[in-house]
Amino acid sequence: MDLPNFEGYSRPDLNTWFGDGYNPVGFAMKYDWVTKTYRIFGNMYLKWEIIPGLTFKTNFGIDLSILDEKRFNENWGTDNRINNPSSLSKGMGTDFTWNWTNTLTYKKTIKEKHNLTVLAGTEALQNDNHQQWGSDRDFPDQSSYLRYLGNGLTLNKGANETETGWSLLSAFGRINYNYDRRYLIEAVIRGDGSSRFSKDHRWGVFYSGSVGWNINNEKFLKNADWLSQLKLRFSVGQSGNQEIGLYNYLSVISPGYNYPFGGVVYNGSVVSTLGNINTTWETTTTYDIGLDMAFLNDQLTVITDYYWRHTTNMLVPVPLPPSGGDATPPFVNAGEVLNQGFEAELSWREDKPKFKYEISGNFTILKNEVKKLGGGRPIAAGRVDNGTFATLTEEGYPIGSFYMYEMDGIFQNELDIFTSPYQGPGIKPGDVKFKDQNGDNIIDQNDKVHVGSPIPKIMYGLTFNCTWKNLDFSLFFQGVYGNSIYMQINQDIEGFYRGFNVTKRFYDHHWTGEGSTNEYPRASWIGATNNKIASTRFLEPGSFLRIKNVSLGYKIPFKETSWVQGLRVYISVQNAYTFTQYPGLDPEMYNSDNLKGENVKNPDLASGIDWGTYPIPRIYTLGVNFNF
Incomplete structure (x- = not known):
């Protein structure tokens, strides 16, 4: 690719500097990846009132996705060293899910004050997935019209096929009772059986209950016209989590491992993934106390909640001891996490003959803490380099907490290096300085901290809606505060991990001599030392405020006799603008694209790592709504 090069920072003719290969334009043009998805989904239901008050309802739905995917990696770059040889993979697949729910509901009112609703039901869900893949390599002609299986020169053409499935069977019941719309009671029980667990541990039973008091319906407040609602409520409920691999209870034996015996090498197999037949449902118990208030005929409403959410039997893949070998560990029930916080929502609305508006805001304060881990051993995850992980899940800290060296500035001269804690060989002026956390005057693994x-x-939102005559306008803000994002992509780019392009901010502000900066190191790929090591240098604030949606519409009036009852023309913008200090493409990302840890794959343990996540697009919509 013919791209501009800054003086001294690129050598297209020199392979040790990666030549002209690794640049974003090249990657975009030389990798052909096309995915087509065809989807059919829908549901139907039947409702039957057997006798007055007793109703049966059955609902059946399907969701079918057909996948057609083709990837071609073109051989290119100086001396054809990139993607050598060229390769093609072609895949077809189907994913089919069906869901069948049946409920029987009985409603009864006694003496106009006792209101009872009883519900019982079942639910069945099943998913089947079928994938077929073929591959070919070493294409003598890479023209687009010749990129088909069978045209490669390699004799080792690949073919594989997988078929997986899972199912869930549930039974549930619910009882609602209220007396004179003042005192409310609800009780729920639900049993779920999942094929993801072994046959002796598939079922989990979960309970919940709630009580409420509509204080505004009491006689002593009947003359309080200014009070529309005053409701005090308390609830406790359980829910289950089954999100693990489909066959966690089975061990996987993989061939292709050779072992020498008596001077002879024999073909062998190893247990590459350990199974666990004792894994069962993760359970979350939530306690919530809330107060709902409304005033002035519902013009002003206030909703508040304090919650305490305790997760037990947490599903985590606890790292194996050295005696376990290199096998991938199974998910086990080995942790407890506590989430507690406060939620509030406030809204105000006015309804006038020609002008109506409503403004509402909400926020959530959250504290997360790991209370217990199996064996007490921390879990490292979020691999950002060979043997280096960005997060550590440890008792007493938030789940997936960032754990690394803390940057303490830039070495400005040789005296600065000499008088600072020893940071390893090859340190030069302009290199990153790490903080000595334990005071032993040596920077090593013991100096990593959370x-x-x-x-x-804090998570928050703000909504504004208004109408004036036939015009309507809406605005929605969304934001978060207090989180961090690890920019792994900048560890590669600004850390000179490889001879890639650099960011403009690094080129403009990197260290060029004593006193020039205490934030960005010298520009050097060779002997980068501390500059490419995972540290708070690549940790960025993730707070943001986003204009999530803006919409403006106009209703065209029609006569009542017209066959068109209403027509609205509107224009809207999604993700209009984001206010943030985050230098990456999009701060609204919480899951890493690389969840690898110590053979760990769990998104909760490695979230908030930016590998160059594709940003949320800004969407402009011009539409028309008809009512007939």
């Missing part, structure tokens, strides 16, 4: 969390401390 430095932030990907979980926001």
Whole structure:
């Protein structure tokens, strides 16, 4: 690719500097990846009132996706060293899910004050997935019209096929009772059986209950016209989590491992993934106390909640001891996490003959803490380099907490290096300085500390809606505060991990001599030392405020006799603008694209790592709504 090069920072003719290969334009043009998805989904239901008050309802739905995917990696770059040889993979697949729910509901009112609703039901869900893939390599002609299986020169053409499935069977019941619309009671029980667990541990039973008091319906408040609602409520409920691999209870034996015996090498197999037949449902118990208030005929409403959410039997893949070998560990029930916080929502509305508006806001304060881990051993995850992980899940800290060296500035001269804690060989002026956390005057693994969390401390939103005559306008803001994001992509780019392009901010502000900066190191790929090591240098604030949606519409009036009852023309913008200090493409990302840890794959343990996540697009919509 013919791209501009800054003086001294690129050598297209030199392979040790990666030549002209690794640049974003090249990657975009030389990798052909096309995915087509065809989807059919829908549901139907039947409702039957057997006798007055007793109703049966059955609902059946399907969701079918057909996948057609083709990837071609073109051989290119100086001396054809990139993607050598060229390769093609072609895949077809189907994913089919059906869901069948049946409920029987009985409603009864006694003496106009006792209101009872009883519901019982079942639910069945099943998913089947079928994938077929073929591959070919070493294409003598890479023209687009010749990129088909069978045209490669390699004799080792690939073919594989997978078929997986899972199912869920549930039974549930619910009882609602209220007396004179003042005192409310609800009780729920639900049993779920999942094929993801072994046959002896598939079922989980979960309970919930709630009580409420509509204080505004009491006689002593009947003359309080200014009070529309005053409701005090308390609830406790359980829910289950089954989100693990489909066959966690089975061990996987993989061939292709050779072992020498008596001077002879024999073909062998190893247990590459350990199974666990004792894994069962993760359970979350939530306690919530809330107060709902409304005033002035519902013009002003206030909703508040304090919650305490305790997760037990947490599903985590606890790292194996050295005696376990290199096998991938199974998910086990080995942790407890506590989430607690406060939620509030406030809204105000006015309804006038020609002008109506409503403004509402909400926020959530959240504190997350790991209370217990199996064996007490921390879990490292979020691999950002060979043997280096960005997060550590440890008792007493938030789940997936960032754990790394803390940057303490830039070495300005040789005296600065000499008088600072020893940071390893090859340190030069202009290199990153790490903080000596334990005071032993040596920078090593013992100086890594917890430095932030990907979980926001506060989440909030603001909505404004108004209408004036036939015009309507809406505005929605969304934001978070207090979380961090690890920019792994900048560890590669600004850390000179490889000879890639650099960011403009690094080129403009990197260290060029004593006193020039205490934030960005010298520009050097060779002997980068501390400059490419995972540290708070690549940890960025993830707080943001986003204009999530803006919409303006106009209703065209029609006569009542017209066959068109209403027509509305509107224009809207999604993700209109984002206010943030985050230098990456999009701060609204919480899951890493690389969840690898110590053979760990769990998104909760490695969220908030930016590998160059594709940003949320800004969407402009011009539409028309008809009512007939």
